Amino acid sequence: MTIVVPTRDEEGLIGEIVDQVRPYGDEVLVVDGHSRDRTREIAESHGARVILDRGRGKGDALRLSLEQAVGDIVVFIDADGSHEPRDIPLLLAPIVTGEADMVIASRGKGGSDELHGTAGQLLRYLGSQLIMLAINYRWGVRLTDSQNGFRAIRRDVGLQLGLRSNLTTIEQEMLMRALKQGFRVSEVASHEYERRWGKSKVVVWKLWWAYIWSFIRNIF
Ligand SMILES: Nc1nc2c(ncn2[C@@H]2O[C@H](COP(=O)(O)OP(=O)(O)OP(=O)(O)O)[C@@H](O)[C@H]2O)c(=O)[nH]1
Ligand SMILES: [Mg+2]
Known part of the structure; x- marks a missing residue:
């Protein structure tokens, strides 16, 4: 099992996050977006394997990490302290027991x-919420979070989805493609905290078109 942490300028918390997630996986893989701070060296000094992304965005970084991970299950968790590492076993359980192919922290x-x-x-x-509603009616599911980056997926499934997003639209694309291809997706409750350090990289008013375009391309 590999825990993937995408980072871009996250030196403030990356060491702590690597320490917190390590007990739950065989490998901690930090995929870094060419941070200009000390993110990579701190991650390495805390025992993570660090690779550089291709400079195209978080979505491309996650796609690269699916190729590079050694584990047969991959857990994605952000480096900003928003997610609860103690919930990782909850994300893994339905996959380990064979009940789900992907589990989203809701x-x-x-x-x-x-x-x-x-x-x-x-x-x-x-x-x-609108995107979630459309996905639920389109595929006859009743999910509650299409966007959370904290999630687990079988690596072979992640690789077959044909993911194309370079940006944070990867999250909804991964869900829609999984449902379209008949994979089983489930959710577990998980609380999201406020980013504890550093700056958000998501600028909604610059990205809304990308979300709509990714939605249209994948819903049909
Ligand atoms: N490798 C890589 N990681 C990135 C890139 N952009 C963002 N990230 C990381 O992806 C994670 C999520 O980014 P955030 O900016 O927190 O995005 P978010 O959680 O959707 O947005 P907020 O709720 O505003 O924090 C963080 O760990 C970032 O460091 C990138 O281009 N490459
Ligand atoms: Mg965040």
């Missing part, structure tokens, strides 16, 4: 400190 079920309160957050929340 903020719909576990709550979020990041989705509510400002205009930008409202936009993000409404957009993701």
Whole structure:
């Protein structure tokens, strides 16, 4: 089992995150987006294997990590302290028992400190709810979080999906393609905390078109 941590300028917490996730996997793979701070050396000094992404974005970084991981299951977790490492076993369990091929940590079920309160957050929340609604009706499922980056997937499944996103649209693309190809997707409740250090790389008003385009391309 490999735990993949995508990073770009995350020196503040990366050491702590690597330490926290290590007990749950055989390998911690940090896929770094050419950080200009000390992210890579800190990750390495905490025992992670560090690779460089191709400079195209988080989506491309995750696709690269699926190719490079050694484990047969991959868990993705962000480096900003938003996710709860202690929930990793919950994400893995349905895959290990053969009940699911992919498991998403759901903020719909576990709550979020990041989705509510400002205009930008409202936009993000409404957009993701609409996308979730469409996915549920399209494939006859009842899921609650299409966007959370904290998730687990069988590596062979991840590799067959034909993922194309270079950006953070990778999350919804991974879900839609998995459902389209008949893989079993389930969710577990997990709380999302506010980013504890550094800056968000997601600028919603610059990205909304990418989400709509990725949605249209994958829903049909
Ligand atoms: N390898 C790689 N990682 C990236 C890139 N962009 C962002 N990341 C990492 O992906 C994770 C998620 O990025 P965030 O900026 O926190 O995005 P988010 O969680 O969707 O947005 P917030 O809720 O605003 O924090 C973080 O660990 C980032 O460091 C990139 O281009 N390459
Ligand atoms: Mg974040």
